[in-house]
Amino acid sequence: MLKAILRNRVSTLISSIYAETRPTPPEKLVKSIINQLSKSCLPTNNKWNRAVDVGCGSGQATFLLADYFDQVFGFDISETQIDEAKRRNKFNNVTFKVNSGEEIPLEDGSVQLVTVCQALHFFNIEAFLAKVDALLVPGGLFVTLGYYQIPKKLIRVDDPNANLDAIGDLIEATKRIWRDHGFDYIVYTDQLMAKYRNIKLPYDRLCYEDTFDVTLRRPGTYIIDLINSLGPAIKFRDAYPDKHVSLMNKVRQELAVILNTEDLSKVMLEATFEYFIMCFKK
Ligand SMILES: C[S@@+](CC[C@H](N)C(=O)[O-])C[C@H]1O[C@@H](n2cnc3c(N)ncnc32)[C@H](O)[C@@H]1O
Incomplete structure (x- = not known):
């Protein structure tokens, strides 16, 4: 029991170290996603309905979507990451929930944007992509982003x-x-170094790619x-x-x-x- 409490305390500590240490996608990266989305999916009253950020950690990418969507959901399998995300959440339209990325509990055809930031390499890709396909409206975007964890x-x-x-x-x-x-850890770092080119993704549907630097x-x-x-x-x-x-x-x-x-x-x-x-x- 004491061991479990201590372990939870340590992983909570790691989640807060994670939140302070890791970079956050820059505003121009988010704007570039929004720019792509506006080409394939029209917003209503200047906003889209739903975005989902999967493997959201403590909300690094999730919060950046709040201005563009009526509802933003952040899902992560880790309770301590979700606790940290909730602690940092200042938006009424952003909701965090502990959930695996392969079983997101939202209606099919109800989402315009699915993002995964620095987490795709942990998922069961086939099950996850099937879920993404079911969730997205026609013209909706699935965006995966990542960075190599050792500064370039x-x-x-x-x-x-x-x-x-x-x-x-x-x-x-x-x-x-x-x-x-x-x-x-090598398999994950290899995937990040290869910028996910060694993961089986639907490359026939790739509509845009780019890189963006962030300096801390x-x-x-x-x-x-x-x-x-x-x-x-x-x-x-x-x-x-x-x-x-x-x-x-x-x-x-x-x-x-x-x-x-x-x-x-x-x-x-x-x-x-x-x-x-x-x-x-x-
Ligand atoms: C490296 S962190 C990335 C966190 C955040 N998106 C960021 O940009 O820093 C990867 C996250 O994926 C989560 N994760 C791993 N497997 C998952 C799965 N099957 N479903 C949902 N989340 C998962 C982990 O708990 C962790 O918070």
Whole structure:
């Protein structure tokens, strides 16, 4: 019982780290989706009826749809992610619910837009695509977006020419340690690196694709939070609490060497992530 309460507390903690650490799609990306939708599906009174964001996490993409739809639904299989999304929700027309993406409880033909942000690689693709097809109205869009979780560019604000490649190597090395303990993440990262080209999607219906950069300005400690927000971190921490502590101490020490300071919070970094986006039209 105590273990279950503690585990829940830890995953709630991870959900809030996740919410603070991960990027949010930029406004121009959302506008580009809306622009595509207006080409194939007419709004009523300047708004569409329904959008659904699946694998919504703590609402990173869900909230951005609120201005364009009468109703926006965010579904996620994780209770702690949905709790965090509800805590952050300031919109009357946005509803979050714990639900698997393959069994969304809405009427067929009632949705103009389905988005999946950084989550498609977790789904049963065949069952999910069948559900999306049933939900969408003719001309409706299914949009999948994602980003590789290691920043494509990392710079030190006070020394923009410093080479920080060693930080990317450090994150990759941490992922390899998780993998050696049975928590493999490689299949997902491969899919993200390939921008989902290696997932069986209805490419004959692809109507638009693009990429968008997002830059976050954060202190050096951000790298530790980013590592802790990655999928296997919580599993490794649960299974090997002592090893997790020593691994994170090692990461902190190596960061101190790379950034040449014991106080990581004093160094400001700029981390740029690249979102890719693919739109499929029903
Ligand atoms: C990497 S997070 C992405 C969260 C958010 N969309 C974002 O952009 O940051 C992936 C999310 O997918 C959820 N997920 C995994 N499998 C799922 C499924 N079968 N149905 C619904 N959600 C699922 C996880 O709980 C997690 O919150």
